[in-house]
Amino acid sequence: MNIILLGAPGSGKGTQSIILNKKLGLVQLSTGEIIRENIEKKTKLGLQVKNLVDNGEFVSDEIILSIISKRISEDDCSKGFILDGFPRNLNQASKFDEILLEKDKKIDFVIELNVSKENLYKRIENRAIESNEARADDKEEILKNRLNIYDEQTKPLVPYYKKAELHFEVDGMKSIDEISLEIEKIIKVKN
Ligand code: AMP
Numbered sequence: 521m522n523i524i525l526l527g528a529p530g531s532g533k534g535t536q537s538i539i540l541n542k543k544l545g546l547v548q549l550s551t552g553e554i555i556r557e558n559i560e561k562k563t564k565l566g567l568q569v570k571n572l573v574d575n576g577e578f579v580s581d582e583i584i585l586s587i588i589s590k591r592i593s594e595d596d597c598s599k600g601f602i603l604d605g606f607p608r609n610l611n612q613a614s615k616f617d618e619i620l621l622e623k624d625k626k627i628d629f630v631i632e633l634n635v636s637k638e639n640l641y642k643r644i645e646n647r648a649i650e651s652n653e654a655r656a657d658d659k660e661e662i663l664k665n666r667l668n669i670y671d672e673q674t675k676p677l678v679p680y681y682k683k684a685e686l687h688f689e690v691d692g693m694k695s696i697d698e699i700s701l702e703i704e705k706i707i708k709v710k711n
Contacts, residue, residue: 521546521600521707522625524607524686526677527633528670529663530643531692532699536633537604539700544707547596550604551584554591576662578669581611589619609673613680630681631703633692640667 523546525533537548555573558566569579578584588606591597607613620626635643644663681687688706690699 521628524603524627524630526630528640529666530640531633531635533604537602540602547601549601551606554587576666585615610676613677627686630686632689635692
């Protein structure tokens, strides 16, 4: 089973991916994490994208698609995967459809975690306070930028996946356990 988790920065995609990974053994694929690892290790790719990521901007579709295309072909992903943070715009989504077709794979569910803007601000502020070392891209003005980019570029994926009859919505303001139960229900009902 392959799942896309859709939601703004701070909506809880990472938390729910970890739970799904533990419960169902699906591989968690976070493009943000892959990119941060590259930045930490100062790889060629990491050095190339550091400034963009620090400013809350997107990395190029070409780079992201190449990372994802390679990663989903690895053995562990044959059991299924959860995408957290990809796709993030319509071009990535449509190119990803082509990649899936080529690899004879498909997405089973796109689950959107809905959280109000107010709540998102609070969550990301807390995340920055809790981890002394705030992620550079969690700073407030950058956060605003990330949320605007989400509205402009990522939100259009909702009608895209509704049209494909893959879209499901969960109230992301409920507790972590409640959200995870709702996700389980969605997955079970359709199977
Ligand atoms: P995240 O941890 O998912 O919030 O990602 C952190 C940062 O990595 C984003 O703000 C972008 O700079 C970059 N990034 C992650 N995934 C993507 C993507 N699918 N497309 C473009 N940039 C991405």
